[in-house]
Amino acid sequence: MSKGSVFLIGPGFIGGEILSNLLKDGYNNITVLVRRESVAASFHQLGITTALGTLEDSAVIQKQTTLHDIIIHSATADHLPSVQAVLTGISGRAASGLSTIYIHTSGASLLSDTATGEHGSDVVYDDENPAMIDALPETADHRLIDLAIVSARTKLGDKAKLAIMIPPLIYGVSNRDRRLSIQLPAIVRYSLKHGYAGQIGKGLSVWNQIHVADLARGYMTLLHWMEQTSANNVNTNPYWFCENGEELSWGECSAEIGRALYQASRIKDPEPKTIPPENYGDLFGGGSGSVIGSNSRSRANRLRGLGWKPREKKTLQSLVEDEIPILLKETGEWQGYMHEIASRGSK
Structure with missing residues (x-):
């Protein structure tokens, strides 16, 4: 056929x-x-x-x-x-x-x-x-x-x-041209620029992963x-x-970023710190609280019902083994994303 x-x-x-x-x-x-x-x-x-x-x-x-x-x-x-x-x-x-x-x-x-890292959520x-x-x-x-x-x-x-x-x-490195995703690499780049593992608020908000x-x-x-x-x-x-069954708080991700960058001698302290709003321009501008500080929980029951199953390594392992080594080789000063990456009804 x-x-x-x-x-x-x-x-x-x-x-x-x-x-x-x-x-x-x-x-x-x-x-x-x-x-x-x-x-x-x-x-x-x-x-x-x-x-x-x-x-x-x-x-x-x-x-x-x-x-x-x-x-x-x-x-x-x-x-x-x-x-x-x-x-x-x-x-x-x-x-x-x-x-x-x-x-x-x-x-x-x-x-x-609108949690901006201050709390988790029961909404799934x-x-x-x-x-x-x-x-x-x-x-x-x-x-x-x-x-x-x-x-x-x-x-x-x-x-x-x-x-x-x-x-x-979304995390991982693409096989075809070795590209990276957006959210976690942005936090890594911010952390390298400012010398500490950054997080929005208390880092308590949770997202699914794939x-x-x-x-x-x-x-x-x-x-x-x-x-x-x-x-x-x-x-x-x-x-x-489409999610792999893993939920992580943004604070957990920042803590792993802190450990990896500390071990690479790129920051002096692995402990995550709250990113001040005046630095959001080095992330996603006014949308930073939503993009890397909100709760977003979902269940991919329909794909699983069709037989789909996740097979790849989980987020933190991929981050340490695959993504951060690429990011550590980048040169030039990170400037953040210069435009909003998510549409809103007010636009």
């Missing part, structure tokens, strides 16, 4: 891992969106077609969507125009009688609270309970983008299968299920979590 054609938006940290899995599973008609012609050759060597453009190039994204059976958006959780371009392309395919699978990448900041979101997620306000991180997909289900009917992957804290390789396999499990399942069944519940 031939595999459907795939358009992958964002062949980077998450997308690069998905791409490797697509090739391994025999998908041989793949197009990726690339920002620079200079990187196209590396994809062409793998037999992958490239489309030149950025997330702002709605016409390119819409056109490529109309040409492909499967769309996976893993570039960002927070770019509404690119999602709207995908949905417009899917609508065009539907009008021509063509069906489409679309998997969008959101993020577990969607579930976050279950992807078998979509009403709990539907009750989130439009002001929740990523929610406006997710709602565009949720509301498209009725319009597109049985001509589209739509799913939203909601990963928690290795990027386990996450990519989660996408593939979801994709294969969507290929075999009716649109009405798929669209009943668009939400999918």
